[in-house]
Amino acid sequence: MRKFLSFFVLSAGLVFAEEKIVLKKPPSSLDKYYPPASTKFEFLSNMHAMSTAFYGINANINEGNWEKALMWAQKLKEIYVKTSKMVPEWKNYFKPELADALVNAVKSKDTDKVIKASRNLGQTCAKCHRDNELVVKLYYHFPSFDKVKLEDPIDFMEYETGKYMKVMTNSLKALKVFLSQGDLDRAQEEGMNFIERARGLRAMCSKCHTNKLSEEVILGKNFEEGLAKLEKLLSETPKKEEVFQALGQVTISCAKCHNVHLAPAMVREAFSR
Amino acid sequence: MIGFLLLLLLLASCQKFDEVFIEEDLLQRPQAKRCADCHADIYKEWLKSRHAKAWVSEHFKFETENYSKTKCLSCHAPHQVDPDKKPVLRVEFRRDGVSCVACHFKEETMAMHGPLKVWSPPHPSIQDLNYLKSNFCAGCHQETYKEWKLTKVQKSCQSCHMPSLGKKDLIQKFPFHLFHLAKPRTSHEFPSLKAKPDDIQIKIEGKKLLITNVGVPHNLPTADQGEPKFYLVVKATSKDGKVKTIRRILSPQRKNALVYGRPFVITLPFEHIDKVQVEIHRKLAWAKERDLILRKELTP
Numbered sequence: 001m002r003k004f005l006s007f008f009v010l011s012a013g014l015v016f017a018e019e020k021i022v023l024k025k026p027p028s029s030l031d032k033y034y035p036p037a038s039t040k041f042e043f044l045s046n047m048h049a050m051s052t053a054f055y056g057i058n059a060n061i062n063e064g065n066w067e068k069a070l071m072w073a074q075k076l077k078e079i080y081v082k083t084s085k086m087v088p089e090w091k092n093y094f095k096p097e098l099a100d101a102l103v104n105a106v107k108s109k110d111t112d113k114v115i116k117a118s119r120n121l122g123q124t125c126a127k128c129h130r131d132n133e134l135v136v137k138l139y140y141h142f143p144s145f146d147k148v149k150l151e152d153p154i155d156f157m158e159y160e161t162g163k164y165m166k167v168m169t170n171s172l173k174a175l176k177v178f179l180s181q182g183d184l185d186r187a188q189e190e191g192m193n194f195i196e197r198a199r200g201l202r203a204m205c206s207k208c209h210t211n212k213l214s215e216e217v218i219l220g221k222n223f224e225e226g227l228a229k230l231e232k233l234l235s236e237t238p239k240k241e242e243v244f245q246a247l248g249q250v251t252i253s254c255a256k257c258h259n260v261h262l263a264p265a266m267v268r269e270a271f272s273r
Numbered sequence: 274m275i276g277f278l279l280l281l282l283l284l285a286s287c288q289k290f291d292e293v294f295i296e297e298d299l300l301q302r303p304q305a306k307r308c309a310d311c312h313a314d315i316y317k318e319w320l321k322s323r324h325a326k327a328w329v330s331e332h333f334k335f336e337t338e339n340y341s342k343t344k345c346l347s348c349h350a351p352h353q354v355d356p357d358k359k360p361v362l363r364v365e366f367r368r369d370g371v372s373c374v375a376c377h378f379k380e381e382t383m384a385m386h387g388p389l390k391v392w393s394p395p396h397p398s399i400q401d402l403n404y405l406k407s408n409f410c411a412g413c414h415q416e417t418y419k420e421w422k423l424t425k426v427q428k429s430c431q432s433c434h435m436p437s438l439g440k441k442d443l444i445q446k447f448p449f450h451l452f453h454l455a456k457p458r459t460s461h462e463f464p465s466l467k468a469k470p471d472d473i474q475i476k477i478e479g480k481k482l483l484i485t486n487v488g489v490p491h492n493l494p495t496a497d498q499g500e501p502k503f504y505l506v507v508k509a510t511s512k513d514g515k516v517k518t519i520r521r522i523l524s525p526q527r528k529n530a531l532v533y534g535r536p537f538v539i540t541l542p543f544e545h546i547d548k549v550q551v552e553i554h555r556k557l558a559w560a561k562e563r564d565l566i567l568r569k570e571l572t573p
Binding site: 035036037038039144147151152153154155156192196199200202203206207208210211235 | 335336338339340341342343344345498500502504519520521522524526527528529540
């Protein structure tokens with residue numbers, strides 16, 4: 001009976017055993033199961049419920065409790081059928097007759113039949129996951145930056161996130177350029193602009209991260225100290241090596257944030273074009 | 274013996290007398306407009322307040338992406354406001370925002386609580402001096418409360434944001450208002466207030482411009498999650514006539530708001546300053562317009 005469990009471990013591993021991944025925009029009918037339309041994550045909840053039911057069948061068969069296994073098989077079928085109707089564009093991924101077959105296999109109390117029926121049903125899940133799971137994660141499980149706007153502390157204009165990043169990094173590049181070519185007044189001015197714009201980033205984080213601790217992970221003590229050091233260096237006669245060193249301390253935070261948010265934001269942006 | 278029995282009967286009937294006037298729906302967390310049946314003036318004040326708009330505000334709706342950022346919701350439609358405790362989200366009448374029952378009705382006593390001792394036949398009332406203390410507001414206004422505590426200023430949140438209106442009737446319903454004496458009343462408009470020019474001290478020290486909040490016992494501007502802003506424009510003129518403008522946005526989310534008693538420092542761009550012109554505007558978190566707070570010209 002233990003072979004029953006090993007089947008699931010293997011099939012889960014197969015889902016992402018691909019050399020090429022194609023991201024296709026999820027159907028808009030899925031929108032209603034995710035924020036902002038819904039905070040209940042109904043579609044995802046069904047995935048979890050089906051996964052749990054699958055485990056319920058497995059665990060009970062392994063313990064020889066076929067009655068309870070049948071209860072979970074019927075529950076699985078019920079949710080599977082319900083889920084198949086939630087996103088019309090994905091209707092063809094679902095094969096309700098295979099859920100029926102699994103219920104019948106459990107009724108027969110024949111482990112080999114259950115394994116076969118589970119494999120057949122599990123393959124319908126795996127195909128949909130292979131095609132859609134990654135993009136759904138990227139598209140629905142990360143916040144949209146579309147509506148996040150920031151006021152620039154230097155020109156008092158309101159910018160979208162992408163534009164703000166550009167304006168801020170332009171100040172950073174200008175600091176490096178003017179410092180490298182010995183134009184210290186311009187370097188100081190652009191450097192101070194960069195510092196203020198970098199400090200302004202906090203206002204973006206707090207749009208979603210209401211818990212200040214998560215904001216501190218990225219724009220915490222290290223970031224603040226880096227900016228303070230940079231400010232001090234720029235208020236005197238700035239030395240290139242010291243300024244670049246302080247910049248290194250600050251820009252680690254850029255990488256931290258981008259590692260989490262940039263890829264999903266790029267996927268969203270690509271789909272919105 | 275007969276007298277004693279009569280006295281008992283009288284006391285029992287008094288208790289009944291109280292119950293006769295109880296209006297049951299008032300103990301079932303009614304909508305704010307139900308409270309206006311008697312407390313018409315207070316209701317009108319509250320309608321003008323941000324508390325009344327806490328849920329329906331277009332700005333809030335936008336920032337929470339149509340109420341899908343659930344962490345923000347409980348303070349905008351609290352079930353019960355208690356000192357120092359973050360409230361839970363109310364189930365009913367969320368459009369009322371921070372409503373009458375949210376602040377005044379307590380599940381534990383099934384009574385209306387408030388700072389005054391009152392006789393109120395339609396609902397039980399309990400005097401509760403917590404309503405006069407700043408920590409009553411701290412469950413939602415956590416950051417502002419922390420800032421205020423650090424100032425060590427005695428004036429409470431209520432002293433400024435619920436200013437006294439003198440003695441007034443608590444109810445306006447005829448003829449019941451005739452049975453009540455006027456009581457000390459405070460405003461339920463909860464004004465946001467605006468810093469006065471004197472609240473902000475500005476001075477030049479060498480090459481530094483120091484801007485200090487000396488009048489408002491919390492950061493300027495302040496907020497927990499919203500982003501009210503100060504727009505600071507400093508125009509410095511050197512002895513040889515060169516002019517440079519420095520701009521800054523100060524806000525709680527940028528962590529650079531003016532802390533009470535602690536100078537915000539700007540390094541001036543010239544060694545020899547002739548004059549410095551400073552202009553500060555503010556914009557409330559939900560507002561579109563900026564208001565002028567001060568305009569000053571300084572010489573070293």
